[in-house]
Amino acid sequence: xxxxxxxxxxxxxxxxxxxxxxxxxxxxxxxxxxxxxxxxxxxxxxxxxxxxxxxxxxxxxxxxxxxxxxxxxxxxxxxxxxxxxxxxxxxxxxxxxxxxxxxxxxxxxxxxxxxxxxxxxxxxxxxxxxxxxxxxxxxxxxxxxxxxxxxxxxxxxxxxxxxxxxxxxxxxxxxxxxxxxxxxxxxxxxxxxxxxxxxxxxxxxxxxxxxxxxxxxxxxxxxxxxxxxxxxxxxxxxxxxxxxxxxxxxxxxxxxxxxxxxxxxxxxxxxxxxxxxxxxxxxxxxxxxxxxxxxxxxxxxxxxxxxxxxxxxxxxxxxxxxxxxxxxxxxxxxxxxxxxxxxxxxxxxxxxxxxxxxxxxxxxxxxxxxxxxxxxxxxxxxxxxxxxxxxxxxxxxxxxxxxx
Amino acid sequence: xxxxxxxxxxxxxxxxxxxxxxxxxxxxxxxxxxxxxxxxxxxxxxxxxxxxxxxxxxxxxxxxxxxxxxxxxxxxxxxxxxxxxxxxxxxxxxxxxxxxxxxxxxxxxxxxxxxxxxxxxxxxxxxxxxxxxxxxxxxxxxxxxxxxxxxxxxxxx
Numbered sequence: 001x002x003x004x005x006x007x008x009x010x011x012x013x014x015x016x017x018x019x020x021x022x023x024x025x026x027x028x029x030x031x032x033x034x035x036x037x038x039x040x041x042x043x044x045x046x047x048x049x050x051x052x053x054x055x056x057x058x059x060x061x062x063x064x065x066x067x068x069x070x071x072x073x074x075x076x077x078x079x080x081x082x083x084x085x086x087x088x089x090x091x092x093x094x095x096x097x098x099x100x101x102x103x104x105x106x107x108x109x110x111x112x113x114x115x116x117x118x119x120x121x122x123x124x125x126x127x128x129x130x131x132x133x134x135x136x137x138x139x140x141x142x143x144x145x146x147x148x149x150x151x152x153x154x155x156x157x158x159x160x161x162x163x164x165x166x167x168x169x170x171x172x173x174x175x176x177x178x179x180x181x182x183x184x185x186x187x188x189x190x191x192x193x194x195x196x197x198x199x200x201x202x203x204x205x206x207x208x209x210x211x212x213x214x215x216x217x218x219x220x221x222x223x224x225x226x227x228x229x230x231x232x233x234x235x236x237x238x239x240x241x242x243x244x245x246x247x248x249x250x251x252x253x254x255x256x257x258x259x260x261x262x263x264x265x266x267x268x269x270x271x272x273x274x275x276x277x278x279x280x281x282x283x284x285x286x287x288x289x290x291x292x293x294x295x296x297x298x299x300x301x302x303x304x305x306x307x308x309x310x311x312x313x314x315x316x317x318x319x320x321x322x323x324x325x326x327x328x329x330x331x332x333x334x335x336x337x338x339x340x341x342x343x344x345x346x347x348x349x350x351x352x353x354x355x356x357x358x359x360x361x362x363x364x365x366x367x368x369x370x371x372x373x374x375x376x377x378x379x380x381x382x383x384x385x386x387x388x389x390x391x392x393x394x395x396x397x398x399x400x401x402x403x404x
Numbered sequence: 405x406x407x408x409x410x411x412x413x414x415x416x417x418x419x420x421x422x423x424x425x426x427x428x429x430x431x432x433x434x435x436x437x438x439x440x441x442x443x444x445x446x447x448x449x450x451x452x453x454x455x456x457x458x459x460x461x462x463x464x465x466x467x468x469x470x471x472x473x474x475x476x477x478x479x480x481x482x483x484x485x486x487x488x489x490x491x492x493x494x495x496x497x498x499x500x501x502x503x504x505x506x507x508x509x510x511x512x513x514x515x516x517x518x519x520x521x522x523x524x525x526x527x528x529x530x531x532x533x534x535x536x537x538x539x540x541x542x543x544x545x546x547x548x549x550x551x552x553x554x555x556x557x558x559x560x561x
Contacts, residue, residue: 340469341467341469342442342468343442343468343532343535344411344468344469344470347410347529347532348407348411351407358442359443360442364443373442373443373466373467374442374443402416403416403469
């Protein structure tokens with residue numbers, strides 16, 4: 001599959017948005033879906049639907065097999081050791097909540113510390129915040145530097161005897177910084193501290209290898225990976241999934257249920273209570289196939305070229321200021337324009353069919369640190385082209401003209 | 405949708421050069437407003453005299469052109485009005501932004517209404533309505549002192 005032709009695979013680009021061609025630059029928020037994924041959902045509901053893992057009739061067995069096939073595909077895609085280390089959740093948010101809640105319940109006590117970074121999305125801060133009240137824990141934040149990066153050294157500085165877990169983003173959704181997660185994990189493990197990585201932004205854009213990374217937990221958002229909404233993945237080392245208590249109770253996650261007591265099911269069922277997002281899981285297999293067909297190396301190359309092209313364009317554009325200048329950077333271009341609020345930028349760009357995001361991008365801690373109320377953000381996906389970035393630049397110029 | 409309707413000259417002018425962007429000396433009522441969705445912040449200061457008339461009104465804050473213009477125009481129109489008149493104007497404005505085509509209050513001159521109607525363009529942009537109403541909800545809170553900080557997200561509009 002040629003990367004130049006990828007746009008054709010996404011039906012959304014066949015339609016005009018407010019009489020304009022869609023220039024979609026909001027993939028860090030959520031990506032568009034290729035036809036194969038959309039079709040898979042339709043086909044499953046029209047021809048193959050059944051609940052999984054319970055009944056023994058033909059459709060139930062077939063659906064269960066399809067559901068488990070995705071688990072195997074995910075395992076291979078992220079190079080996890082065991083397929084039962086893949087837990088489906090309703091999103092990356094739930095994946096992090098699952099770890100914060102169960103790890104917190106079992107291992108954290110008053111005065112213990114959880115180490116995050118100032119780059120974290122609210123979904124990798126708020127779940128830990130709950131433990132401040134319920135357990136009396138403390139939360140430390142590793143500093144972000146002037147380039148919008150968090151270095152190994154800044155993590156090391158904040159590790160104390162009381163640090164019980166480190167939870168960090170792999171790729172910042174604002175500055176685009178790619179954190180040295182492998183080195184951080186190695187350092188943490190040398191001190192006996194487990195590591196959770198928020199992989200929401202990295203999973204669609206970088207090559208993933210759980211065994212090489214050696215992290216304890218990795219959270220993935222499927223709707224950012226050209227997959228359906230309502231689905232996330234928690235990768236966790238088997239020993240953790242065995243040791244941690246269940247997160248939610250219900251059908252499907254039990255072993256034996258008696259009046260006197262309950263035993264829990266085997267992995268990963270223990271963490272998949274109730275009817276799961278079956279159609280989404282099955283359709284997500286198509287997202288993985290789609291990514292494999294293009295090849296992650298080609299995706300990385302394509303997005304890097306675009307990011308550098310976009311960065312160059314915006315740098316040359318007077319009064320546009322790029323936020324963050326990390327050495328190792330993903331395909332995110334956050335910016336401000338002197339004298340124009342990001343929400344006004346987003347509304348004016350929208351008139352040309354250019355979809356960006358404005359606001360604090362669920363990163364208030366970072367915006368406060370950068371002394372910014374809000375930023376505008378253009379984020380890239382496989383389907384973007386240089387023409388998209390040219391359109392972004394010319395719409396920014398139109399915006400500047402209105403506010404002249 | 406029409407961008408020109410949203411970003412009219414008056415809005416751009418008030419957005420760029422907001423009137424009453426300062427802090428009233430000896431204010432006797434104030435309230436803060438915040439829109440967590442976009443980070444817009446406003447702090448309104450009121451000085452009511454013994455007859456409950458607005459002797460001075462001012463604001464401090466940061467926000468988009470719409471929210472700054474709205475606060476600027478609002479403070480201009482409110483000055484000199486009595487407390488109950490202020491409430492009537494606020495209600496009229498919020499109803500207009502919500503559903504009505506026009507402003508009905510007799511407390512404003514026609515040219516003042518025209519100015520205020522410039523903000524009606526946000527009706528076509530549901531995500532931006534809160535930008536226009538933040539300062540107005542905050543003014544209610546300053547008058548009533550019912551709440552210390554208004555969180556626009558929890559308001560219906």
